[in-house]
Amino acid sequence: MQISKLIVLPNRKSQLSEDQKSQLHKQGYRLVGNHSAVKICEWTKKMMRNGSGCYKYIFYGIRSHQCLQMTTSMFCASRCKFCWRGEKAPVAKEWYGPIDSPEHIIGHAIDEHLELLTGFKGEGYDKTNKRNIEESKEIRHVALSLTGEPIIYPLINEILKAFHKRKISTFLVTNAQYPEQIEKIDKATQLYLSIDAPNKELMKEIDKPLFKDFWERTLKSLDLLKTRTYRTCIRLTCIKDENMTDLDAYASLIKRGDPDFIELKSYVWVGASQRKYKVENMPFMADMKKFTNLLLEKLPEYEYIRQHIPSRAILLIKKSLNKETMINYPKFFDLIKQGKKFNAEDYSSENMEPNK
Numbered sequence: 001m002q003i004s005k006l007i008v009l010p011n012r013k014s015q016l017s018e019d020q021k022s023q024l025h026k027q028g029y030r031l032v033g034n035h036s037a038v039k040i041c042e043w044t045k046k047m048m049r050n051g052s053g054c055y056k057y058i059f060y061g062i063r064s065h066q067c068l069q070m071t072t073s074m075f076c077a078s079r080c081k082f083c084w085r086g087e088k089a090p091v092a093k094e095w096y097g098p099i100d101s102p103e104h105i106i107g108h109a110i111d112e113h114l115e116l117l118t119g120f121k122g123e124g125y126d127k128t129n130k131r132n133i134e135e136s137k138e139i140r141h142v143a144l145s146l147t148g149e150p151i152i153y154p155l156i157n158e159i160l161k162a163f164h165k166r167k168i169s170t171f172l173v174t175n176a177q178y179p180e181q182i183e184k185i186d187k188a189t190q191l192y193l194s195i196d197a198p199n200k201e202l203m204k205e206i207d208k209p210l211f212k213d214f215w216e217r218t219l220k221s222l223d224l225l226k227t228r229t230y231r232t233c234i235r236l237t238c239i240k241d242e243n244m245t246d247l248d249a250y251a252s253l254i255k256r257g258d259p260d261f262i263e264l265k266s267y268v269w270v271g272a273s274q275r276k277y278k279v280e281n282m283p284f285m286a287d288m289k290k291f292t293n294l295l296l297e298k299l300p301e302y303e304y305i306r307q308h309i310p311s312r313a314i315l316l317i318k319k320s321l322n323k324e325t326m327i328n329y330p331k332f333f334d335l336i337k338q339g340k341k342f343n344a345e346d347y348s349s350e351n352m353e354p355n356k
């Protein structure tokens with residue numbers, strides 16, 4: 001494989017200190033180039049052992065054993081209380097350090113991912129499913145959401161294109177602080193905005209954003225989300241006794257972004273967030289359902305479609321999408337190849353369509 005070199009090398013510091021790098025390595029991350037990282041998702045291993053897939057498998061047909069979990073930036077512009085990374089994680093408002101090329105990142109990210117799976121295959125081979133193990137060598141999906149804020153990578157549109165060229169679907173999650181980066185994106189298989197609070201005051205308290213105009217950035221991101229023609233989703237991370245409140249404000253933000261999907265996901269009491277919250281802040285499925293039903297009363301254009309109990313996640317879909325939550329991956333890549341404009345409906349399906 002031809003991997004192009006770094007394309008820009010401003011003479012500035014790296015995104016991580018040596019200490020941070022070694023900590024991340026111990027936690028199972030593998031750094032890729034100057035600012036990217038991969039980590040094997042637990043659901044990838046589970047599906048390789050012939051277990052169930054993640055909630056995105058149940059919701060959209062992402063085959064977890066063929067999914068690459070990664071980020072293209074180690075820093076972000078918020079210090080969310082519910083994040084597992086803690087205060088020592090790098091934060092910044094603007095890009096700093098070298099910029100690796102998309103091909104360099106993709107090639108090495110896949111290599112590191114497969115390398116990490118080699119040990120896993122050795123250990124658990126008896127328990128695993130041979131077909132899934134074989135398939136896991138071929139990456140078909142990328143989840144750009146591992147840590148940091150992947151959208152801030154200056155070549156975000158180019159890397160999405162490069163993934164699509166390899167027939168790898170792209171799920172990109174952003175915390176809505178970089179509307180100018182959203183504007184750059186021509187196509188993603190599914191773009192997420194994380195909306196962590198219903199109003200400015202609570203968002204300031206929960207996300208501890210670096211930007212003074214964080215609320216205006218969030219609103220601008222929502223306005224842009226509405227104009228995207230590919231599939232879009234708003235994710236609410238639900239924290240009991242913290243942000244499961246002010247339904248009218250949530251409904252108004254969601255209407256503004258007009259996403260195809262709404263994911264409601266329970267906060268998970270892990271990592272550094274355990275110092276900020278108690279285990280009781282994790283809503284039970286019953287709490288999630290109650291909150292969802294109240295929200296749906298304010299959003300008549302959406303309906304409940306699916307849930308994933310192990311992740312305490314619920315999916316709502318816009319009624320105009322006719323319950324088609326699944327992604328028709330072959331169709332998506334066909335549309336990309338044709339280079340014509342398309343809509344979310346054009347590659348959505350009621351049935352699971354594996355990305356072969």
Ligand code: SF4
Pocket residue numbers: 041042043044054055056057062063064065067068069143
């Ligand atoms: S989509 Fe997310 S949860 Fe599912 S396998 Fe990929 S990284 Fe894991």
